[in-house]
Amino acid sequence: MNEAARALLLRLDRLRTTIAALVESRSADDPTAQDPLRGLYVSADTAARLAAAPMPAPPSPSPSQSQSQSPSPTEAGAAPTELPLDESELLFGPDDRLALLAGNFGLGELDELILLVALAPDVDRRFEALYGYLNDDVGRRRASVTLALDLAGTGPYDPVARGRFHPAAPLVAKGLVVLEDEERPLPGRALRVPERVVAHLLGDDTLDGQLGGWGVELLTPGGSAPDDGVAARIALAQRPVCVHLRERRAGSGADAVTLALRGAGRAVLRHRPVSTGHGEHTGHARHTDHNGHTDHAAVRALLREARLRGAGTAVVVELPDDQPGPLVRELAAPDVTVVFAGTQPYDPTWAPGAALLALEDTAVETDPLTAWSEELPSYEGDLAEAVGPYRLGAGQVRLAARGALALAGFEGVPVGLGHVQRSARLLSAPLLDRHARRVRPAVGFADLVLPAEPLGMLHELAGRARHRDRVLGEWRLRTGGGRGRGVVALFAGDSGTGKTLAAEVVAGELGLDMYVVDLSSVVDKYVGETEKNLEKIFAEADRTDSVLLFDEADAVFGKRSEVKSSHDRYANLESAYLLQRLEAFDGIAVLTTNLRANIDEAFTRRIDLIVDFPFPDVELRAQLWRSCLAGVPQEPGLDAELLRCAKEFDLAGGAIRSAGVTAGYLAAGRGGAVSAEDVRVGARREYVKSGRLVPGVGLAWTP
The missing domain is CATH 3.40.50.300 (P-loop containing nucleotide triphosphate hydrolases)
Incomplete structure (x- = not known):
């Protein structure tokens, strides 16, 4: 068991002690305490007792004081969890992730206790039975708002305590606690803690699976220290900043800032747009739900992940081409470094309430050749000459280089020019099929x-x-x-x-x-x-x-x-x-x-x-005839006929190629090689097609 999990179990053991005291207090004057069907119904006597009970007075001790006055596990009759001897070091030391989380999310003592109460059943199933009893409903095994506040020494009548469940309060707004049962009044609503938060408190730093499907990648610190420039200033900022970086080319600024942040020893959550799957790349594909609204849960999960990983973690987002405003408003958080990168000019209406810096990426362009060299150190040949035509960002370069290595490994040969070009072409191919026809070059x-x-x-x-x-x-x-x-x-x-x-x-x-x-x-x-x-x-x-x-x-x-x-x-x-x-x-x-x-x-x-x-002269026409028919079977002496056709027929290269195709079909039809007559027939037909006089024949059609 790791130290983070042991620290959390120690907190839960203390919580169980408090619950044991509350169970004892409630069962002392509850006439149905021994009823085997308790929790399955509410009798008339129980309803009358609850109706006649006076409203409790607000308690004076704070949550921390009530914790310190709680009986020990031994006094409450509960079996203590196996824990290290120095409990205080775990509870308040560097391994106590709940205390660190409270600092990163700006939680107070009451928030921290509510979170602990809500997550208890996700760690120790014995809390389910205890919560079922205290909720007077064995089917409701999660803490309700009332139960959480009762354990904190307050109640839903306290406006300050009730406000901890407001949509804008840290617990709810930052995605730590989810209020279920929307049809119920607030005091009866159940509290659920997302599994990613529970896993983090137990020492698991795996990226939230929800973010992986939303195009988010976790990049760990590494690389060289950032140089001077916009990217370096963002990476070395002493406090969280929110930046809109206008890119000259999509991805260039985001790549540069990501490299600078990692070089400065900071983890990066990189969010790239994903395609809709309909053959068209739309940057807003996964920023919205099926109704076209912003996916609030995914945005909340992204910021929550950054906060869970600590103040040094930054978020780099490639903005969608269409309507980036809602996404910017959702992600512009004052306590997390967020960089929005896109080719659109900055619009102040995107996030009017946020202190958003608007910068240009003219100073953050990176040298892609350096990235190519790092990824392909064994490349034989002029790497600069090979990758010069491609304007890929550093991140795309790494993907392309790894694709080239994988392709060369599949073929069992060293990586070469063809592997680099094929891999880079896949990343840089535009989506122009609606207005243009793609041609994959097959000539040199x-x-x-x-x-x-x-x-x-x-x-x-x-x-x-x-x-x-x-x-x-x-x-x-x-x-x-x-x-x-x-x-x-x-x-x-x-x-x-x-x-x-x-x-x-x-x-x-x-x-x-x-x-x-x-x-x-x-x-x-x-x-x-x-x-x-x-x-x-x-x-x-x-x-x-x-x-x-x-x-x-x-x-x-x-x-x-x-x-x-x-x-x-x-x-x-x-x-x-x-x-x-x-x-x-x-x-x-x-x-x-x-x-x-x-x-x-x-x-x-x-x-x-x-x-x-220029229109080809005789010598060029002869070369064109030879080039066109270089790969076909030829009868002996055909070259002399090609030279005569070049002199007699004043044809351009396209017409010569068409004549050669005609000659090829004629030869294939009779099952033989291309003859002089086949070539001459092809040339005459090209003359007739253009309405010109065939030498020695006129306008007569030559079969």
Whole structure:
């Protein structure tokens, strides 16, 4: 038996002594004391006796005095519990968790005794029979309000004592005692102590199971001491503080503050939003009940857990995207350090009665490479190059690194680039499926056939995405005006020249998913709706890691026109919104257009790279034919025919690929290899599809 449990049993033994005296006092003048059916009914004689009894006068001794005057266990005839000899050291020493709890929760002597009376049946079942007798009902084996106050030397007629059960009183408001039987008057309501409180008083420090289902994680102290900055000042504060930390990117500030608190030797209760399970991430999913109201029980349990663990324990909460006010009001406690982190600006109406500090997280950004290095010390290769495209917080980095290690262990190989990219992609994948189509890249630079200049610019685009935090952040090359750290490129060229393929190659090189924006679901005929849809896409792309592709971007990034009608004015407003949004964009976006002149010049100024995709010449067309048919069986001498087709048929890369697919189907249909005739048929059909004259044939259809 641990010392905390022995201290609590000593208190209960003394309580049993007081109960024994009360039993003896009541049974002395109770004519039904020897009745074997006592408690199952109330006789007329008993009712008359109770009705004729005068109201008791309020006693003068305090609860502590009544305890000191109680007879010893031996005097009361009760068998004493086996306890250590030095009872006073346990009862009032560091192992007496009830005394420590009273200090952490701001309880008075009367509160402390009420709590002890209420939890007694949860520790020693003999109290059930005693309480059943004293309640005159063998079925009610928990202490009632009246019984608890009787044992404390007062009663429900005392307004001060009665006020200890008010919803705003510490016992009830802080989740230590639950009043049951709502239909009964207050004096008859039963008292129940949550199991987590009982377990804590017995020496159990396991996290409340209710909190685990609510997205709360207990993080023990550990790590390096915090450096100077906002996070360090929060962690080293001498008294509890309540802070709203506005994050530049979801999770960044919460991760930094959590690391600082743990480095300062403080335990952290970290609450992360959980998803609804319907394919959409909503930060308020588990903050509310089925009716959309704040889950008061879960919030009360979170603060109770922090208080049970002592003054050094802090709570870090990632705020929901929608209506965070109720959660802030519930958790803004003056005696617990609570940090609310979110991308929303601070609203004073969230918690008007709380002293809430509003801070920005510009100074609490952490170096994710340090966390990656700590988690993957055996990684072979350039770790900075591998993780550069990902903007994960320190907590997410640890999850991703452990996922990469688990994946490599499952495959039985050392952790490599593919493991890191796959694990990080799972954590950073945005939920854009409503307005965009996800493409999991399956191509690389080896699949691109381009001239040296555009190919080099694509490599540069990947490098910008990897090193933007260093160049724009550490080296301070980002201009002011609230500009983001996004990378935006424009791919211009004729249809079929490889613009979309190049975007997929860049995404694959960075280890990111590509999302192709579905313009049909974005553009809306109603004024302002297009901007709202675009904002949802940009906001989700800002907070996660992906490549956003606006194919045929002319539809939304076209030139502004002279205002001649209301339609022109609203179209120009849409362009103005996009110009402003690109300035603050933090993600990676690629715009494609068939005609560069269609893009407004104001957009081109905000674009980092413009890559022109030229129409392929003969040499490039020959390379495209060979690349397209590299994996198919070929008849001897096919390469010469590919070169002739490259000279005769003026086709772009997309058309050459379509012609190659046609040739493949023709060969598969007859069960043989691709022949020169198959290739020529495919090329002719692409010419006919585009309405062009087939060399030597005209417009005749070639079977």
